[in-house]
Amino acid sequence: MIVVGLMSGTSADGVDVAIVNIRGKQHRLKVSLQHFEAVSYSPALRSRILAAAENGHVAEICHLHALLGEIFAKATLKAIAQSGLKPEQIHLLGSHGQTLHHLPKLKREAGIGPIRSTLQISDPAIIAERTGITTIADFRSRDMAAGGEGAPLAPYAHHLLFQHRSRTRLVVNLGGIANVTVLPAGSSLEHVQAFDTGPCNMLLDGVTTQLSNGKHTMDRGGRLAKPGQVDSTILRFLLSHPYLLKQPPKSTGREEFGQAYVQKLLQRAQKRRLSLSDVLATCCRFLALSISQSNNWIKQDIHEVIIGGGGIYNTSLVKELGNAFSPVPVRTMDDCGSFGKAFEAIAFAMLAYQSFHGVCANIPTVTGARHPVVLGTITPGRVKS
């Protein structure tokens, strides 16, 4: 099957399109990447999405749901054209959607009981209509309905792609949020452990945007952080966040580490008269430590760390990670296959493939769900008439 995977992370910087060949059954899949394309949102759209995610009103949310559907469809058709394929040759599409809100914590409602909720937008009806491809979307809600946190979901793909017979691997995704997946040597799906360690690019991007007055929206290559000095007071403040001490399974998002959090950090940094570079250097140290602290929750000795996600291009962050995990080697996904930054989009192509075949692809020990479930909703492609 040729499957398109669409990933758009909490950073809201764009949509990644992977075109993937998948074959196999149950939890044994062969996956190869045929084409990859990263399509950026315009700065105006990014601002709209971030504003809607923090405090959006119903009319804007309704409109963005459709608008992002159009943008995802356009990105898909562009990637298919550039790959030399035709839309009719694609069998299936998996779209993560744009997470507008994610409330994994139980909230009691009288007479009903505890509620967890999530809101993923980018209308799959529009994607299916424009591309003609059967579209699987909204992967997180079913796991939450089964008592899970709806995240993380990528560990399933980590297991299928990176599990090793004799080496215990820690897969680290450096996205808007950082998450880790522990793949114990030679073990099966039930022994996979994974959780969000805390913020990642969401923090770096927020700091960069604010302190540069919008001149930069990210610290490309980690260049701004490089000359900075780590400030130990701020570092202690960052490391004191209660989320870091919470026992897994746990997941987090913009609600906990969004603008309000960045604002709080910058107020303290201002009092200490830190430069943008100093704040970023401190954040990189913090992120590396918050990720390596995940060792506290892991029973196995790690033999190898594999990093993926947009953060791998931030050399300041990667250097800090190398120090934090030393002497355990830190490698990128590129060194262990050929996925690079396409990984998350590939993961959602794999999840779509599994849902289409009725295979459960959440890991209950990872998300906290009561049992395995088939993820997502299926929107039929073009009718053959």
Added chain:
Amino acid sequence: MIVVGLMSGTSADGVDVAIVNIRGKQHRLKVSLQHFEAVSYSPALRSRILAAAENGHVAEICHLHALLGEIFAKATLKAIAQSGLKPEQIHLLGSHGQTLHHLPKLKREAGIGPIRSTLQISDPAIIAERTGITTIADFRSRDMAAGGEGAPLAPYAHHLLFQHRSRTRLVVNLGGIANVTVLPAGSSLEHVQAFDTGPCNMLLDGVTTQLSNGKHTMDRGGRLAKPGQVDSTILRFLLSHPYLLKQPPKSTGREEFGQAYVQKLLQRAQKRRLSLSDVLATCCRFLALSISQSNNWIKQDIHEVIIGGGGIYNTSLVKELGNAFSPVPVRTMDDCGSFGKAFEAIAFAMLAYQSFHGVCANIPTVTGARHPVVLGTITPGRVKS
């Protein structure tokens, strides 16, 4: 197949559950109602939904999406239990969802083009997880993706159930919004015409709630309207709304006839010192005229009017309709089958059945879509393991 249909209209007063036997292929279905249950929302929940629909924030929308999923699931399980069936005996479920916002008018976006959008909440993942039944939801968005207004959808079911060989019928649904379906004698799907004529119970409920200071939320049986006098000045004001003159296909909702509209009406009514009964009597006359004016857009002579929806229990409204259409007879759906107020829920069971079988069930001439489409998203039920 035994199919559950769930309907929750723009009035946001509750969810109707129909359990229906359906057999047949393509556009020829045999449908019989096995059980019907109307589950009311609590007044607090109704207020929350209406507030969210007018001006909801992202966190509340996210939460309500899940909360309504739980409520729909609970209503379904209750109805199934009372019918004497077991959830495992149900093959399929169709859930209209709660319309939180509906923007059928084109809104241009630079570089993307015109956007129509709709936001239906009540998470199907929760319904499917709690009931174990494969759930079809979000029926409107695909039609909109194909250039339609996403409404009305019930005319498809009107055609399948009420089309007559020798009599041209006008089916009128007296819901939150009123809509009419013209079924020309002996003609096929392409000749069905249908559109929203304007507000209905949404107006009566709004007026009643406001002027009774929340003591009543609806004019039960039309008793409050009965002693009232029609005020011709207010009637002229109501009949001057531009929506009434718009050529079909057209659809409308709370955006046009919600609280702001009721407020405007009540300001004028206050100046003329009208009582609640007078305002309601005037509204009933207005609604009857706005519905019978649909004749302006219909080429055929109508032989029979069939009314359905909650408004059929408002005797003041029904009497006005009888006068407005006279000498054409006005009958209720109950007289023409045994559907009564279950009709809309039955319709969504039928639409789910068609989507499940890959049958297109929008009527392009009615919604304005460019072509027929398979409606909705499919969320798989319990996995047999």
